[in-house]
Amino acid sequence: MEWGSVFIDGILATIGPVTAAYAISAIGLNLQFGYAGLLNFGHVAFMLVGAYGMAITVDLGGPLWLGVIVGILTAAFLGFLLGLPTLRLRADYLAITTIAAAEAIRLVVRSSWAQPLTNGVFGIQGFADSFFELNPFPPAELYGLGSLVVTGRKLWVMIVGWTVAVLATLLIRRLINSPWGRVLKAIREDEDATTSLGKNVFAYKLQALMIGGAIGGIAGMLLAIEQQNVTPDAYLPQVTFILYVIVILGGAGTILGPIVGAVVFQFLFFTIDALMVNTQANIGWVGDLLTPAAAGQVKLVLVGVGMMVLMVFRPQGILGSREEALIDER
Amino acid sequence: MFWLAAITLVALFPIASFAAGESIGGKLIQTVGEEKTPAEGVTVIVLQGGVEIGTGQSDAEGAWEIPVPAAGVYDAQLDTSTLPDGVGLTDPDKEVLTDITVREGQAKKVIFPLGVGSTSSTSSYERVGALFISGLKLGAIIALCAVGLSLVFGVTGLVNFAHAEMVTLGAVTAYFFHASPAGPQWPLIVAAVPAVLVGAGFGWAQETGLWRPLRVRNTGLVAMMVVSIGLSFAMRHLILIFFGGEPRAYPDFAGQPPIEILGISVVPKNLMTIGVALIVLAGVGLFLQRSRSGTAMRAVADDADLAESSGIDVNRIILITWMLAGGLAALGGIFFGLNEAVQWDMGFRLLLLIFAAVVLGGLGTAYGAMVGGFVVGIAVEMSTLFMPNELKTAVGLVVLIVILLVRPQGLFGTRERIG
Numbered sequence: 147m148e149w150g151s152v153f154i155d156g157i158l159a160t161i162g163p164v165t166a167a168y169a170i171s172a173i174g175l176n177l178q179f180g181y182a183g184l185l186n187f188g189h190v191a192f193m194l195v196g197a198y199g200m201a202i203t204v205d206l207g208g209p210l211w212l213g214v215i216v217g218i219l220t221a222a223f224l225g226f227l228l229g230l231p232t233l234r235l236r237a238d239y240l241a242i243t244t245i246a247a248a249e250a251i252r253l254v255v256r257s258s259w260a261q262p263l264t265n266g267v268f269g270i271q272g273f274a275d276s277f278f279e280l281n282p283f284p285p286a287e288l289y290g291l292g293s294l295v296v297t298g299r300k301l302w303v304m305i306v307g308w309t310v311a312v313l314a315t316l317l318i319r320r321l322i323n324s325p326w327g328r329v330l331k332a333i334r335e336d337e338d339a340t341t342s343l344g345k346n347v348f349a350y351k352l353q354a355l356m357i358g359g360a361i362g363g364i365a366g367m368l369l370a371i372e373q374q375n376v377t378p379d380a381y382l383p384q385v386t387f388i389l390y391v392i393v394i395l396g397g398a399g400t401i402l403g404p405i406v407g408a409v410v411f412q413f414l415f416f417t418i419d420a421l422m423v424n425t426q427a428n429i430g431w432v433g434d435l436l437t438p439a440a441a442g443q444v445k446l447v448l449v450g451v452g453m454m455v456l457m458v459f460r461p462q463g464i465l466g467s468r469e470e471a472l473i474d475e476r
Numbered sequence: 477m478f479w480l481a482a483i484t485l486v487a488l489f490p491i492a493s494f495a496a497g498e499s500i501g502g503k504l505i506q507t508v509g510e511e512k513t514p515a516e517g518v519t520v521i522v523l524q525g526g527v528e529i530g531t532g533q534s535d536a537e538g539a540w541e542i543p544v545p546a547a548g549v550y551d552a553q554l555d556t557s558t559l560p561d562g563v564g565l566t567d568p569d570k571e572v573l574t575d576i577t578v579r580e581g582q583a584k585k586v587i588f589p590l591g592v593g594s595t596s597s598t599s600s601y602e603r604v605g606a607l608f609i610s611g612l613k614l615g616a617i618i619a620l621c622a623v624g625l626s627l628v629f630g631v632t633g634l635v636n637f638a639h640a641e642m643v644t645l646g647a648v649t650a651y652f653f654h655a656s657p658a659g660p661q662w663p664l665i666v667a668a669v670p671a672v673l674v675g676a677g678f679g680w681a682q683e684t685g686l687w688r689p690l691r692v693r694n695t696g697l698v699a700m701m702v703v704s705i706g707l708s709f710a711m712r713h714l715i716l717i718f719f720g721g722e723p724r725a726y727p728d729f730a731g732q733p734p735i736e737i738l739g740i741s742v743v744p745k746n747l748m749t750i751g752v753a754l755i756v757l758a759g760v761g762l763f764l765q766r767s768r769s770g771t772a773m774r775a776v777a778d779d780a781d782l783a784e785s786s787g788i789d790v791n792r793i794i795l796i797t798w799m800l801a802g803g804l805a806a807l808g809g810i811f812f813g814l815n816e817a818v819q820w821d822m823g824f825r826l827l828l829l830i831f832a833a834v835v836l837g838g839l840g841t842a843y844g845a846m847v848g849g850f851v852v853g854i855a856v857e858m859s860t861l862f863m864p865n866e867l868k869t870a871v872g873l874v875v876l877i878v879i880l881l882v883r884p885q886g887l888f889g890t891r892e893r894i895g
Binding site (some may be wrong): 183185187230232233234235237239240241243245247248249250253254256257258259261267268269377383387390394436439440442444446447448449450451452453454457458461473475 | 482527528529530531543545584611617635637669690693695697698699701703705706707708709710712713714716717718720721824825827828831839864866867869870872876878880881891
């Protein structure tokens with residue numbers, strides 16, 4: 147095994163468009179979970195709805211810019227739909243409903259009943275052609291330093307992706323430092339106190355869920371554009387849990403947490419995977435114990451364990467402060 | 477991981493496509509003696525790991541073809557209710573053809589052997605009756621799993637998302653003792669005993685090893701829920717590593733011939749599931765009403781501080797609740813595996829329906845969870861009368877959202893529980 151090339155591949159994965167998409171999605175989740183204290187266990191559904199909103203619009207003959215708007219609006223509308231029955235209730239009802247909705251929506255999208263619109267398990271392709279027509283870099287040309295090279299096509303997606311990530315971060319910073327953001331944090335700290343100050347807690351929570359969901363929808367679109375393909379099985383429940391690890395790792399309730407978390411997580415995830423596959427192939431007793439496919443699952447076990455360990459021992463993550471991370475009992 | 481693989485793939489082939497054109501198809505021909513007649517308009521469903529991939533109908537020549545997204549292993553199921561009158565499978569076990577391997581670019585052909593059918597015409601009475609029975613069966617399974625979740629919520633206030641994996645663990649442990657070549661190969665009924673014990677033991681281990689220390693640290697409930705979902709995710713993939721990804725059936729009771737009751741054909745194991753579940757649930761009810769621990773459990777659920785000050789050992793009661801929940805979930809998992817298949821994510825797939833049941837009955841109420849389980853089970857199965865089969869799960873979600881809008885405390889909950 148070439149450790150040098152594993153390292154290079156790890157770096158490429160870390161700065162690649164997929165990491166940017168995860169960072170953007172985590173920014174949305176951070177607004178919901180980190181700032182508003184909302185337990186959204188179905189964030190992947192917002193990504194799915196955003197991506198399909200865009201892909202279906204283009205598939206029906208609309209331009210890409212309209213698709214992006216439709217995607218953002220459908221993702222925000224999903225937040226409205228899920229928030230309406232649950233946000234007046236205790237935190238666990240939102241958690242139950244979102245985790246259930248994420249699976250149910252995916253199953254409906256992949257069903258043959260919805261096939262006329264969503265094309266079922268085969269997904270929709272070729273909706274992003276006009277995005278790649280705007281690409282100023284020759285798509286097959288290689289760019290980069292030394293052995294760190296990417297194609298012009300990928301560089302274009304990377305630049306757009308990270309630009310959106312930076313814009314989303316600036317938007318969140320603006321929101322959080324506004325009166326609106328202060329109320330949101332107050333709700334997370336003490337809902338009753340905020341209510342007694344005359345704030346409509348329900349409306350603030352619903353807005354946070356919808357804005358966070360719309361940002362998640364943008365991330366879903368970016369993922370779909372990068373792969374030129376939307377399929378329901380790219381939006382498995384595990385995406386949500388990976389996002390939680392990213393948010394908690396970076397520091398829930400911090401401006402830069404999601405980006406730092408996404409970069410660190412992606413690098414660890416890639417390295418651990420390469421390490422596991424290598425161990426499985428080269429160390430006899432491990433190879434006897436695990437099949438290659440099983441060795442590939444170890445990193446997902448570690449995602450779950452990481453989520454538990456971080457939440458128990460370092461809920462503030464890399465950037466957060468201890469006081470802000472002590473979310474109350476609600 | 478899919479996106480890392482996807483990066484490599486996308487770099488090589490800019491547009492991921494399914495141009496290779498893998499498919500599964502065949503011809504449905506009824507053979508009676510020398511006479512061969514094609515069966516038209518029959519629905520065939522292709523599944524992978526219990527999840528529907530696509531459906532297709534046979535044309536006038538009896539030919540059908542269903543495209544699949546990629547090379548792999550699939551199952552094909554014949555929807556026998558769509559067969560023309562007088563046509564049936566010569567071998568009832570061939571209703572589902574399993575482990576069909578489709579190679580890259582292959583148009584795989586499979587055969588359903590058709591002859592003179594015995595269950596030629598199903599009247600709507602029979603169909604409704606049969607769906608009601610499967611609804612009762614699914615409801616019994618959901619109720620067994622939901623009671624534990626609700627009881628744990630009652631005494632600790634925690635919605636345990638890892639409850640799904642307690643269900644899977646029971647089914648997988650029973651599979652190990654029953655059918656694994658490495659296990660003792662006991663009959664399923666015997667193998668269920670250690671499986672339920674392992675489930676209760678896992679409940680004990682969770683409480684003493686994880687949840688009690690967290691309560692001592694004063695961890696908030698939101699943080700605890702995040703921990704429980706992390707536990708669920710880790711457990712699920714741990715089971716995937718050791719059990720593998722394919723669904724497996726228990727050899728016992730497989731392919732039971734149906735019997736006729738009041739004109740409805742019923743598989744005996746469904747009746748067994750319903751019967752055993754009802755007895756066990758009645759036992760849980762008696763335990764809660766009559767025994768000291770059961771009464772104490774209700775007291776702790778009502779007001780833990782008050783219970784503690786009246787001399788109840790709250791930690792002991794919580795421990796008993798966890799063990800009871802683990803055992804019941806394991807039993808529910810065994811029945812779920814018996815009626816469908818044992819698979820690494822079976823508990824997670826059932827979780828949505830368990831949640832719907834618990835919320836319908838009222839979070840924290842044991843009897844509510846039982847009633848909710850049966851209502852959700854019957855509603856989900858009966859919905860297939862009007863809706864495509866594959867939207868069943870979505871019905872659970874609709875039920876959940878409607879209850880939350882109309883009566884968030886559930887049928888048996890009290891108002892102040894939810895606020």
